[in-house]
Amino acid sequence: PKERGWRTPNLYLYQHFWCQPKEIQAIISVQNHYNAENTDLIVATIPKSGTTWLKALSFAIVNRRNFAHNQKNHPLLTSNSHELVPFLEYKLFADYENIPDMSRFPRPLLLGTHMPINALPDSVMDLKCKIVYMVRNPFDTFVSIWHFMNKLRPEYLGPLSLEEAFDMYCRGAIGFGPYWDHMLGYWYESLRAPQKVLFLKYEEVKENTCFHLKKLAEFLGFPFSLEEEEGGAVEGIAKLCSFDKMKDLDVNKTGKGAITAGFENRDLFRKGEVGDWANLLTPLMVERLTDIMEEKLAGSGLTFGVFC
Ligand code: A3P
Numbered sequence: 343p344k345e346r347g348w349r350t351p352n353l354y355l356y357q358h359f360w361c362q363p364k365e366i367q368a369i370i371s372v373q374n375h376y377n378a379e380n381t382d383l384i385v386a387t388i389p390k391s392g393t394t395w396l397k398a399l400s401f402a403i404v405n406r407r408n409f410a411h412n413q414k415n416h417p418l419l420t421s422n423s424h425e426l427v428p429f430l431e432y433k434l435f436a437d438y439e440n441i442p443d444m445s446r447f448p449r450p451l452l453l454g455t456h457m458p459i460n461a462l463p464d465s466v467m468d469l470k471c472k473i474v475y476m477v478r479n480p481f482d483t484f485v486s487i488w489h490f491m492n493k494l495r496p497e498y499l500g501p502l503s504l505e506e507a508f509d510m511y512c513r514g515a516i517g518f519g520p521y522w523d524h525m526l527g528y529w530y531e532s533l534r535a536p537q538k539v540l541f542l543k544y545e546e547v548k549e550n551t552c553f554h555l556k557k558l559a560e561f562l563g564f565p566f567s568l569e570e571e572e573g574g575a576v577e578g579i580a581k582l583c584s585f586d587k588m589k590d591l592d593v594n595k596t597g598k599g600a601i602t603a604g605f606e607n608r609d610l611f612r613k614g615e616v617g618d619w620a621n622l623l624t625p626l627m628v629e630r631l632t633d634i635m636e637e638k639l640a641g642s643g644l645t646f647g648v649f650c
Pocket of ligand 1: 387388389391392393394395485486487583585586588613614615618
């Protein structure tokens with residue numbers, strides 16, 4: 343089966359999720375060649391749910407013994423978080439002819455992925471490595487994707503209208519989607535094995551970043567000491583990784599290639615707000631998406647506050 347694509351002419355169904363042909367190759371390479379270790383830490387999201395932010399927060403937590411949040415040469419001040427926490431499928435295993443030698447990377451390995459939980463290699467689920475998942479309300483995620491895709495979409499495909507994109511989104515035809523299956527996969531695993539998967543919501547982390555930073559640090563195995571808390575380390579990391587701070591860095595204003603070659607880093611930072619969907623979606627669109635989410639999430643216990 344195939345669907346119209348957002349950045350490529352078509353999307354294809356692979357193992358029950360939609361992706362571009364090049365992504366399928368890379369995902370097969372991840373599945374065949376990435377052997378997880380117990381200490382690996384994986385940041386997982388569906389695109390536009392706060393991946394850049396979650397990678398920054400996780401990197402800052404795990405590496406804070408080497409790089410204090412207020413250190414002038416902190417890597418997050420000169421590198422985009424996607425460079426520090428590389429994607430399995432876009433970076434490390436993107437070229438199936440060049441399998442990386444991960445033994446030379448510092449431990450613990452911090453890795454990113456958009457792959458659905460069922461598509462991850464068995465070693466990830468069998469070993470003790472941990473997964474942090476961030477979800478974002480589907481309304482804002484859609485708006486974020488629509489803006490993003492129209493920036494990256496090659497000229498020969500023409501712009502993607504809001505209506506057309508919304509229809510594709512509602513049918514689940516979106517990279518790594520249907521997004522409801524994606525979030526529910528990680529959600530159920532977080533309920534079954536809370537020591538394995540930490541499930542975070544973008545809106546909640548935004549609302550109370552310090553509380554969730556402590557939770558994240560504890561989960562990742564790098565809890566803050568009382569001394570660190572009193573010294574302002576939690577607030578310091580929240581600030582270092584805040585939207586305003588990251589957006590204004592040179593590397594994020596003019597840098598390129600954090601995810602794939604040629605990619606403009608600034609396209610990862612738009613508004614970073616909760617509720618921007620209200621500026622764009624019509625009441626009919628809101629109704630359609632609310633109905634879909636209610637139906638898909640029914641009985642799961644996963645909700646999005648006022649959204650659905
Ligand atoms: P908007 O388009 O709504 O502004 P991803 O990192 O998964 O690609 O998600 C991108 C979205 O996260 C964009 O949302 C972007 O602005 C927002 N974002 C990027 N950095 C952020 C940060 N440090 N804090 C909060 N949101 C951030």
